[in-house]
Amino acid sequence: MINPDWQLVDLDPVTWRHLGHFFAPGQYVRSAQPGEHGLFVLHEQGTVLRIVDSESGLRRDIVLDTITDPQQSAQQLYASGEWQRVHIVDKAHLAHVARTAQSNPQREKTLDQYYHSVYQLLWGEPAGYVSIPPHPGHWHGWTYAYLQDVISGLPVAPASLALGVLADGRWQIGLILICEGGRINKVTTFEALEAQSVKAELSEESLEALWKNIAETLATPAGLLLCSQAVFDTWIQQEEKLQVLQEARKQGEAYWRWGV
Amino acid sequence: MTVTLTDTGLSIAGKEIAVYAGAVHYWRLERDLWPQILDCVQELGFNVIETYLPWAIHEIEPGSFDWGTIDARKDIDSFLQLCEERGIWVIVRPGPLINAELTDFGFPSWVLLDPSVQAHTAVGGLHLDAAWGLHPPRQFPVPSYASESFYTYVDGWFAAICPIIKRHLAPAGCIITVQSDNETCYLFHERTYATDYSEDSIKLYRNFLQERYASLDTLNAAYYSAYTSFAQIEPPRDCQVQQRSDMAWHLDWVAYKEYQVRWCVARIARMLRAHGIQDVPIFHDVAFQIRTPLDVAEMERDPDIDWVGMNLYRNKEGYRGGLQIIRYLAGTTRLPFVPEFGSGIWSHHPLTPTPDEQEFIMLLALMHGLKAFSLYMLVERERWQGSPITRHGTFRPEFAAFYRQLLSFAEKYQLRTLRRTPGVLVLLNFDIDRYAALASTMHYAHVDLYGFPSELFKVDLDLDLQWDAARESEMHPESWMGTVLASLEKQHIDYDLSDTHVDLARLVKYPLVFVPTIDFMHGEDQAKLLAYVEQGGQLVIGPGLPYLDPTLQAQEVLKKQVEKPGKTEVGAGSIWWLSTQELQATVEALTTPGAYRCADPEVQLVLQANDTHNLLFVTNPTAQQRDTTLHFPTTYRLKQAWGGGGQSGADEGAVSLKLAPYSVQIWEVLHD
Numbered sequence: 001m002i003n004p005d006w007q008l009v010d011l012d013p014v015t016w017r018h019l020g021h022f023f024a025p026g027q028y029v030r031s032a033q034p035g036e037h038g039l040f041v042l043h044e045q046g047t048v049l050r051i052v053d054s055e056s057g058l059r060r061d062i063v064l065d066t067i068t069d070p071q072q073s074a075q076q077l078y079a080s081g082e083w084q085r086v087h088i089v090d091k092a093h094l095a096h097v098a099r100t101a102q103s104n105p106q107r108e109k110t111l112d113q114y115y116h117s118v119y120q121l122l123w124g125e126p127a128g129y130v131s132i133p134p135h136p137g138h139w140h141g142w143t144y145a146y147l148q149d150v151i152s153g154l155p156v157a158p159a160s161l162a163l164g165v166l167a168d169g170r171w172q173i174g175l176i177l178i179c180e181g182g183r184i185n186k187v188t189t190f191e192a193l194e195a196q197s198v199k200a201e202l203s204e205e206s207l208e209a210l211w212k213n214i215a216e217t218l219a220t221p222a223g224l225l226l227c228s229q230a231v232f233d234t235w236i237q238q239e240e241k242l243q244v245l246q247e248a249r250k251q252g253e254a255y256w257r258w259g260v
Numbered sequence: 261m262t263v264t265l266t267d268t269g270l271s272i273a274g275k276e277i278a279v280y281a282g283a284v285h286y287w288r289l290e291r292d293l294w295p296q297i298l299d300c301v302q303e304l305g306f307n308v309i310e311t312y313l314p315w316a317i318h319e320i321e322p323g324s325f326d327w328g329t330i331d332a333r334k335d336i337d338s339f340l341q342l343c344e345e346r347g348i349w350v351i352v353r354p355g356p357l358i359n360a361e362l363t364d365f366g367f368p369s370w371v372l373l374d375p376s377v378q379a380h381t382a383v384g385g386l387h388l389d390a391a392w393g394l395h396p397p398r399q400f401p402v403p404s405y406a407s408e409s410f411y412t413y414v415d416g417w418f419a420a421i422c423p424i425i426k427r428h429l430a431p432a433g434c435i436i437t438v439q440s441d442n443e444t445c446y447l448f449h450e451r452t453y454a455t456d457y458s459e460d461s462i463k464l465y466r467n468f469l470q471e472r473y474a475s476l477d478t479l480n481a482a483y484y485s486a487y488t489s490f491a492q493i494e495p496p497r498d499c500q501v502q503q504r505s506d507m508a509w510h511l512d513w514v515a516y517k518e519y520q521v522r523w524c525v526a527r528i529a530r531m532l533r534a535h536g537i538q539d540v541p542i543f544h545d546v547a548f549q550i551r552t553p554l555d556v557a558e559m560e561r562d563p564d565i566d567w568v569g570m571n572l573y574r575n576k577e578g579y580r581g582g583l584q585i586i587r588y589l590a591g592t593t594r595l596p597f598v599p600e601f602g603s604g605i606w607s608h609h610p611l612t613p614t615p616d617e618q619e620f621i622m623l624l625a626l627m628h629g630l631k632a633f634s635l636y637m638l639v640e641r642e643r644w645q646g647s648p649i650t651r652h653g654t655f656r657p658e659f660a661a662f663y664r665q666l667l668s669f670a671e672k673y674q675l676r677t678l679r680r681t682p683g684v685l686v687l688l689n690f691d692i693d694r695y696a697a698l699a700s701t702m703h704y705a706h707v708d709l710y711g712f713p714s715e716l717f718k719v720d721l722d723l724d725l726q727w728d729a730a731r732e733s734e735m736h737p738e739s740w741m742g743t744v745l746a747s748l749e750k751q752h753i754d755y756d757l758s759d760t761h762v763d764l765a766r767l768v769k770y771p772l773v774f775v776p777t778i779d780f781m782h783g784e785d786q787a788k789l790l791a792y793v794e795q796g797g798q799l800v801i802g803p804g805l806p807y808l809d810p811t812l813q814a815q816e817v818l819k820k821q822v823e824k825p826g827k828t829e830v831g832a833g834s835i836w837w838l839s840t841q842e843l844q845a846t847v848e849a850l851t852t853p854g855a856y857r858c859a860d861p862e863v864q865l866v867l868q869a870n871d872t873h874n875l876l877f878v879t880n881p882t883a884q885q886r887d888t889t890l891h892f893p894t895t896y897r898l899k900q901a902w903g904g905g906g907q908s909g910a911d912e913g914a915v916s917l918k919l920a921p922y923s924v925q926i927w928e929v930l931h932d
Contacts, residue, residue, distance in 0.1 A: 004363050004398035008607045011645035013656075017612035024610055025709060032711030040716050042702075052715045089712075091702060095383045098704035102385035105373060105401045111390060114399050118706050187607075 001112045001151050003183040012189040018165070018173045028139050029119045031131040032085065039083040041074075043067045044091045053083075070130040078132040086132045093128030097121040110183070116144050141239030152182035155260050159222035160214050164190070167229035170200050178219045186218075193217050202226055207255040220260060227254035262429075262539040263436050265567055265595055268631055268676040270541070272349070273431040278676040279597065279631075280667065281308035281351055282638020285360070286339040287317050289641065289651055291332040294339060296653035297639055298346055304648060304660060305667025308436070309343065310351040310599070310634040312358040313425070314366045315417045322370055325420050340428040340435070349430065351599075351634060353439035354421050356414045356528070357447075361606050361643035364400045365389065365447075371413045372400050379404035379446075380458040382497035383704060387455045389447050402447045405524040406461035415531060422535030429540055437540050439599065440529040440565065443547035444521050450553050452514055453498050454703035464523070465516045466490045472512065482508040482811065499701050499719045504812040507723075510698045511810055517553040526564040533564075543567035545599035548581075550588045550759070551693040557592055557761040569597035569632070572625065573605065576617045576922040579624060579881055584757060590629030591685055591756030591766075598625065603635035604646030604659070612646050616922070619662045623902070623924035627866050627877035629680055629756070635663070669902060673928075678868035678875060684755035684851065685770035686744060687762065689732070691781050691810045696733035723812060727778035727804035740803045740840045741776045747847035750861050752854065760785040767792045772850055774800045777818075781806035786817035793821075794831030798850060802838040860888040863919065867929070874929035875901060880919035890915050895931055902926035 032038055038054040039062075046066050051059045067073050070088040078086040101118050109117065122128070123135055137143075154161075158180040165173035174190030190198045193213045199206050207226055214221045227235065231248040238244050248254035264271045269278045282301065289297055301309060318334060320326050328335025343350050358366040371377055378401045379387040390399035403410045430436045449455050470490050473479040480487055484505040487493055495513045500506065529542045544565055546554050560568050570589055574582035589596035601622065605612055613621075625633070640647040640656075648660035669675065699719045707717075718730060735742050748755050758766070760775065760782070767773060773792065786806060793799045805822055809815035818835065822828045825837045838846055856865050856876055863886055864879040876898065880886045892898065894913035900906045903925035908915040919925065 002397050006397050008643045009651070011607060013604070013612045013614075013646040013659075016607065016645045017614070020610040020612060023608045026711060029706075029709045030711040034711075038713075040712060042716055050716060050718075052713050054713050057713075057715050087712075094702060094704050094707060094710075098381065098706060099383045099385040102381065102388045102705055105378075105386065106388065106399055107373070109399070111397050111399060114390060118709070122706075122710070 001148060001182065001184060002110050003185045004110065006184055007186045008188070009186070010188050010192040012174060012191040015171070015173050015175060015189045015191075019175065025115050029115070029122065031133075031135040032087065036084045037082075038085045038087060039077060041067070041077075041086070041088045042091055043070075043088070049091065070127050071132075074130045074132040088130040090128050093125055096125075096128070112144070119144075138239075140237050141241060148182070151179050151184065154179055154222045156220045156222060157181065158185065158219040159260075160219040161222060162210065162214055162224045163232075164206075164210065164224075164226040165229055165232045166200060166202055166226070171198070172229055173232070174198070176214060176218060179222075188218070202228065202253060202255060204255060207257060211257060221257070222260060223256070223258045225254070225256040227256075261541070262431055263541060265541055267595065269595070270436055272436060277308070277349065277436075278670065279308060279351075279595075280306065280633060280670060280676075281310045281349075282306050282603065282635035282663075283600075284309045284311055284639045285637070285641050286311060286336065287314065287331075287333045289333065289639065291335065293651075293653045294342055297649065297651075298342065298348065300649045300653055300655060301638060302346065302348070304638075304664050305671070306638065306663075307347065308349040308351065308634075309638065310353065310636075311339075312360050312366070312442075313352055313354040313421055314358055314360060314362060315355050315421075316362065316364060316366050316368045319368055319417060319420065322368070323416070327424075337424055337427075340424075340433070343434045344428070348434060349436045350428070350434045351437050351439070352425060352435055353442060353599075354418070354425065354532075355442060356417060357442045357444065359442060363398055367400070367403065368413075369400075371410070372403060374409060374413075376409040376460075377401075377403045377407045377413070378458065379407075379456040379461070381455050381705065382453045382457055385705070387447075387449060388705065402449075402455075404456050404458040404461050405444065405446075406456060406464040406520060407458065408460055411527070411531070414528065418531055418535045422532065422537055426536040429537070435540065437567075438532060438537050438542050440525050440532060440542050440544050443545060443571065444525050445547060445549060445554060446517075446521075448547070449703075449705075450517070450549065451703040452517065452553075452697045452700060453496065454705075456520070457495065457497065461520070462495060464520060465495055465513070466493055468516045468519050469493060469512060472515075485509075498703075499699055499721075501698065501719075501721050501723075504723055507698075508811040511694060514552055514694045514697050518555045518558070521553055522555065522559050522562060522565075525559065526562045529564040541566035543569060543597070543599070546570040548572070548585065550584065550757075551688065552690065552697050555690070555761055556588075557759065557763065560593060561763075567595060567597065568593055569599040571600035571636075572598045572621075573600070573602035573609075574621050575611050575613055576620050577883075579621060579922070582621055583624060583628060586625045586628045586630050587755065587757040590680075590682075591758035592762055595631050596629050597632040598630060599634050600636035601625070601633040603648065603663075604637055604640060604644055607643045607645055615658045615662060618659065620922045620924060622662075622666065623877070623926070624879060624881070626675065627864075627868075627879060627924060628754075631676060638663075673873045673875060673901070674870055677870040678873065679870065680754055680866055680868050682754040682756050683770060684748060684753055684772045684774070685767065686741070686748070686755055686757050687773060687775040688741075688757065688759040689776050689778075689781065690760045691785070692729055692733045692776065692778060693759075694810065695729045695780075699730065725779045725812075729778055732776050732778055732803070738840070739776070740843065743840050743843045744774045744776075744800075744847065747844045748851070749864070750844075751848060751851055752856075752858065752861075752863075752865050753847075753851045754854075754866050760789075764788050764791055768795055768797065770797070772798045772800070776803075777801040777806050778804040779806060780808040780810050780812060780815070781818075783809055783815045783817055786815065790817055790821065790830070793833035793835055796832035798834050798836070800836040800838060800843075800846065800850070802836075802843070803840050805837055855893050857891045858888055858917070860886050862886060863888055863917070865890075876927045876929055878917065878919065878925045878927065880921060880923050883921050885921055886917070886919040888917050888919070890917050890927075892929075897930045898927040899930055900925065901928040
């Protein structure tokens with residue numbers, strides 16, 4: 001999906017400050033969530049090495065010398081109600097993930113494919129890393145396969161996808177992707193457009209003006225979504241994506257156009 | 261040497277200049293826009309720029325170089341000539357590693373894909389980059405800096421680029437200093453057992469052991485082993501310490517990792533010299549590490565490396581880490597230099613710094629002793645954002661305004677000649693840090709992605725020690741070191757940081773030195789501290805008194821002088837052996853607050869002076885506005901030089917301060 005030679009240019013700092021938190025790849029891989037109270041049991045093929053509570057640190061008081069059934073042990077610990085999530089991790093499994101992921105230079109994979117292979121290695125061995133509750137298999141409803149389908153199924157080439165998020169009378173996010181052959185080749189922001197037509201408002205007129213501007217300046221648009229910050233935040237987090245947008249459209253807080 | 265390092269900048273054929281620079285990547289900017297962009301650079305007040313010289317950009321096929329004939333933007337000769345015509349000095353960084361957010365970090369792909377070049381991990385895989393955050397935009401096999409094949413390739417690159425650099429060396433040309441490699445440290449995988457286990461690295465490790473021990477008998481005695489050849493020795497691949505006799509083997513691997521970094525930076529510097537880079541200083545930039553495997557004091561002692569700086573990228577909330585770097589540079593290096601001072605940020609960073617943040621971090625750094633910097637980036641380019649000048653040769657006004665004001669301020673007050681006079685040096689204990697590096701595990705690729713607590717990576721060692729090495733290795737508030745720092749800051753005492761590898765000549769410049777100590781410390785470091793005391797220094801140690809060396813063999817240098825906790829007079833000075841609980845009172849007793857005082861303990865004050873100006877820096881490093889009063893001798897008046905237009909009246913001895921969150925004010929101290 002990510003072209004190894006992609007261009008990222010004319011990045012409006014305000015847009016980028018609002019997008020930055022999406023760039024940490026760990027959030028798409030891990031089951032541990034920020035701020036969550038978790039218990040981590042590290043063992044090596046059954047022999048417990050260390051038990052760490054994410055809030056209180058080392059837990060020498062928990063008597064657990066061996067793990068024979070990691071799923072059962074995790075369930076039992078979770079059932080105590082003390083932690084929001086229990087992780088039972090085999091150190092040998094983590095070494096295996098690292099060794100396998102890096103067994104060769106992996107040059108045929110794009111960066112996202114490479115990270116996805118790490119994700120599959122981590123969660124593909126049921127006893128290697130047991131998490132209760134388990135990893136959901138998606139990130140707020142977004143899946144890697146869905147995003148791949150979108151990028152590779154665009155109706156024209158090159159095609160642009162754009163997003164405008166409005167708050168406090170200005171575009172907090174004004175993002176444009178240029179895609180071709182299933183790859184994102186260029187990433188830029190509304191800063192790359194003719195400034196006079198980038199009116200900061202949510203309306204059909206604004207949608208059309210931006211659509212035209214992107215077509216003339218960068219590449220044929222295949223999709224453009226304009227919405228408020230509140231709608232954007234909800235859209236990212238909730239699994240029923242289309243429903244969120246349809247509700248927002250009724251309130252005049254989201255406008256979009258899809259297809260050439 | 262035509263260009264030499266001074267205390268405040270560089271001297272070029274006898275004329276001293278300030279090193280206030282900024283990065284401009286010629287090959288990423290339209291050739292026709294170079295003049296307009298350099299106009300912008302000079303309009304902001306900059307007369308020094310910096311650029312990488314990117315290997316993979318110029319060497320487009322093995323042995324085939326583009327110097328502008330195919331892509332006009334790669335005409336480095338013309339770019340340097342343009343700088344010369346405009347009187348702009350240039351710092352160049354020819355790598356071989358540059359990063360620069362380039363695909364493959366600027367290494368040619370055929371170099372990376374040569375198996376004899378590739379680094380290996382402890383678990384048997386290659387070491388791929390992209391294993392730490394989202395390094396864009398493709399994973400690549402990291403080269404081993406011990407690989408002889410790698411140096412053969414590098415030599416080919418230097419043979420091509422160095423004649424161009426040589427033609428432009430100062431004073432006739434514009435190039436005033438050259439960097440040897442970039443952020444050398446296992447490409448961000450510096451943890452002890454992560455890498456490098458390639459064949460050439462293990463060979464270098466064995467050479468290192470041979471240098472260190474001279475004979476197998478000596479090594480066998482230290483290792484409790486029976487090797488018959490150095491070739492039999494394998495490095496540890498995880499923490500396997502079960503008893504004291506295992507320590508030397510592990511510690512030597514930790515020390516080897518430090519050695520490899522120094523060895524290759526020095527080797528690359530020698531290669532540059534051999535290719536004609538003479539008469540200008542060669543420097544290196546450390547990414548951010550003030551602990552093993554970086555040994556900055558030792559690196560600056562290397563005769564092939566003239567100067568070591570450290571890079572700094574911080575948001576306001578992370579100011580404390582940035583401040584540590586600046587204090588460490590001020591306490592350790594010849595000229596406190598940040599070769600990459602965050603101005604804007606790489607495109608995959610989680611939080612773009614705002615203009616206010618950039619101002620706060622820069623002024624805070626200058627306040628605590630920064631003497632030379634290069635903004636990275638002064639001119640924006642692909643895969644970068646938030647710089648004062650765009651790639652189109654226009655300003656981003658909200659970012660440019662601060663730098664324009666800063667350069668003008670620097671000129672007016674001769675900023676580079678202003679001096680602090682901190683009387684306190686706090687040393688990190690290198691041996692405690694090595695112990696923490698040794699007693700850790702799970703240094704595998706990608707574990708940084710999984711959200712594990714840091715405690716999960718530690719290994720508890722049962723070695724019958726009296727004091728807690730793991731606890732004292734961190735700067736958390738309950739540790740001895742954390743208590744020292746908190747006590748100094750509460751008293752508004754300005755201090756520098758360094759580590760136990762610093763030279764005695766630097767130690768004796770400080771009347772008071774604090775060092776966290778536990779059961780063990782290298783005998784040479786103990787002897788150096790003792791010499792400092794004998795020459796009149798006040799040395800405060802604790803919570804423990806060393807009686808062992810780091811391999812846990814008897815080593816009583818300080819213990820021979822100190823019988824019990826408290827104060828012991830030795831030579832012309834004293835050793836204070838204090839518990840963590842006794843520290844705060846002793847810090848108060850041993851230090852004298854400055855003439856400028858502020859009731860708010862959160863507010864920081866530092867006075868700097870040169871022959872004509874006295875400037876008082878006042879910082880609010882918190883998220884809340886602070887309203888407080890600054891008290892000072894009535895013989896002085898204060899006039900605000902940065903951050904507003906206030907001033908105190910005559911004979912008042914006090915001024916009210918309103919300090920915005922995360923802000924720095926600078927006041928000029930005047931007297932009749």
